[in-house]
Amino acid sequence: MEKKAIKVHPDDNVAVALIDVWKDNVIQVENDKVELKTDTKAKHKFSLVDLAEGDRIFMYGVLVGKATKPIKKGAVLTVDNVKHESNQAYKKTETTSWNAPDISKWRDRTFNGYHRPDGQVGTKNVWLFFPLVFCENRNIEVLKDVFEKELSFHKSTRQRILLRSLIHGENTETLVDTEPEESAVFDNIEVKFITHQGGCGGIRQDSASLARLLSGYVNNPNVAGATVLSLGCQNLQIDIFKNALKRINPDIQKPVLIYEQQQMGTVDEMMDTIIKESFAEIKKANEIKRQPAPLSKIKLGLECGGSDGFSGISANPALGYASDLLAALRGSPILAEFPELCGIEQELVNRCVSDEAAERFIELTRAYEKAAIASGSGFDMNPSPGNIKDGLITDAMKSAGAAKKGGTSPIEDVLDYGDYVTKPGLNLLNTPGNDVESTTAMVGAGASVVVFTTGLGTPTGNPVAPVIKVSSNSTLARTMPDIIDIDSGGVIRGEKTIEEMGEEILEFIVQVASGEVESKADQLNQDDFIPWKRGVSL
Numbered sequence: 001m002e003k004k005a006i007k008v009h010p011d012d013n014v015a016v017a018l019i020d021v022w023k024d025n026v027i028q029v030e031n032d033k034v035e036l037k038t039d040t041k042a043k044h045k046f047s048l049v050d051l052a053e054g055d056r057i058f059m060y061g062v063l064v065g066k067a068t069k070p071i072k073k074g075a076v077l078t079v080d081n082v083k084h085e086s087n088q089a090y091k092k093t094e095t096t097s098w099n100a101p102d103i104s105k106w107r108d109r110t111f112n113g114y115h116r117p118d119g120q121v122g123t124k125n126v127w128l129f130f131p132l133v134f135c136e137n138r139n140i141e142v143l144k145d146v147f148e149k150e151l152s153f154h155k156s157t158r159q160r161i162l163l164r165s166l167i168h169g170e171n172t173e174t175l176v177d178t179e180p181e182e183s184a185v186f187d188n189i190e191v192k193f194i195t196h197q198g199g200c201g202g203i204r205q206d207s208a209s210l211a212r213l214l215s216g217y218v219n220n221p222n223v224a225g226a227t228v229l230s231l232g233c234q235n236l237q238i239d240i241f242k243n244a245l246k247r248i249n250p251d252i253q254k255p256v257l258i259y260e261q262q263q264m265g266t267v268d269e270m271m272d273t274i275i276k277e278s279f280a281e282i283k284k285a286n287e288i289k290r291q292p293a294p295l296s297k298i299k300l301g302l303e304c305g306g307s308d309g310f311s312g313i314s315a316n317p318a319l320g321y322a323s324d325l326l327a328a329l330r331g332s333p334i335l336a337e338f339p340e341l342c343g344i345e346q347e348l349v350n351r352c353v354s355d356e357a358a359e360r361f362i363e364l365t366r367a368y369e370k371a372a373i374a375s376g377s378g379f380d381m382n383p384s385p386g387n388i389k390d391g392l393i394t395d396a397m398k399s400a401g402a403a404k405k406g407g408t409s410p411i412e413d414v415l416d417y418g419d420y421v422t423k424p425g426l427n428l429l430n431t432p433g434n435d436v437e438s439t440t441a442m443v444g445a446g447a448s449v450v451v452f453t454t455g456l457g458t459p460t461g462n463p464v465a466p467v468i469k470v471s472s473n474s475t476l477a478r479t480m481p482d483i484i485d486i487d488s489g490g491v492i493r494g495e496k497t498i499e500e501m502g503e504e505i506l507e508f509i510v511q512v513a514s515g516e517v518e519s520k521a522d523q524l525n526q527d528d529f530i531p532w533k534r535g536v537s538l
Helices: 134-150 158-168 204-219 238-248 267-285 315-328 345-351 355-374 385-389 395-406 435-444 474-479 498-513
Strands: 014-017 026-029 032-035 045-047 056-059 062-067 110-115 126-131 190-193 223-230 256-260 291-294 299-304 332-335 411-415 426-429 449-454 467-471
Touching (some): 062 395, 110 498, 126 204, 126 267, 134 267, 204 223, 223 267, 256 267, 299 315, 299 395, 299 435, 315 449, 315 467, 315 498, 345 355, 345 395, 355 411, 449 498, 467 474, 467 498
Parallel strands (some): 126 190, 223 256, 299 332, 332 426, 411 426
Antiparallel strands (some): 026 032, 110 291
């Protein structure tokens, strides 16, 4: 018989509808029969008890809201009868014990990656171009056009062929691409380009923060080397960038070419020099070959976006199990998005292996929320219209499901934005909940692969690390097959366990890390990069 609803945790007083259910229907939820008082769409929650105004609402075993008016047993929860509520006072009370998963089948597994002189191992081999200041964005775009066309990295897109057909009045179904077929000049290196709107005009702290982020990209194991453009007079001076890079890796041995326009004469003279010298280094980087490496060398970014009411019961906990497997193998999963950890801080504090890590997490979280409130907002305003429409009606409810991506393993380290991951095991990284800002930060912290769960769909990618998309439901996987790599909808239907789905995710990570499978985001050339601007503009 089809399961119609699920109670996620024994302490919960709400259930999640797995399919659309209707008023007056009587459905079984564990040992209880519930007569529905309202129509309830799939992914939304209904009460398992009579709730009075002010009563607390629990899901995933944690406080996720408070009733703003009486809610009958069997009635749907909405923004009209529930408001955000979470536990605010938290401090380390114990160190949570951990039952690590069985890793016997994974212990001797390897992936084929790019070994760097500092011992890191990349899943890609990228030569990266970027500016220290937005004034150099045009020069970066010119270099992108030159290198991508001449190195034949990208063939004509479907959209270019469509426009060409419209210009010439031809039928797209019979149109033959008139461009000659060209093979890429290099087969073992990618050339990627970053632009941004920072480096000057804001407060000095913004430039220092951007320097740390960009230096993390240079140090990322997926990067073979970099070409860096500077204007000369901007806030983000070359020395600030060099010092940030030295802070992360004092003995970095990658080639990093830096050019300052105000010291180089004409644009043509500068660009000619950049192209000649960069091409020589790209040619050398192409000679680096993949070699076997243990799974402990993988740094895994854990991301979610466009979440729905199923994300916290399928895709996120499945990714959490994959994270636990990797942590047990001494790899480095990275859990970020601090606004989406609201309400489960106590659990995370107790999972910290040291008092120092716990106190840093508390300090960073409180400072972030204080800044959000000072700006006229707050963590309670985090759920997007799409989240709410699909059943995530409070931030605590969204957060409790989002945090499942981090599994149950001990937290080895807590990092602020711009810090770099150095410890094996689960790391917490202070970032916004914004999809691209968070993904950008995790890659800057060293993530060599990112797994991105979604219930509504998002095309987010990254110029340096492959981004693997996991759908929380099969409808999304069928509707947007060009962006979804893995469908976890089988968990909702009861066809797969969380553990089975988690192992499937880890297997796919290994294939992508080895270059055997290309993520959909990479196939779409989805290279998103947005730094977190924490200060004001001056």
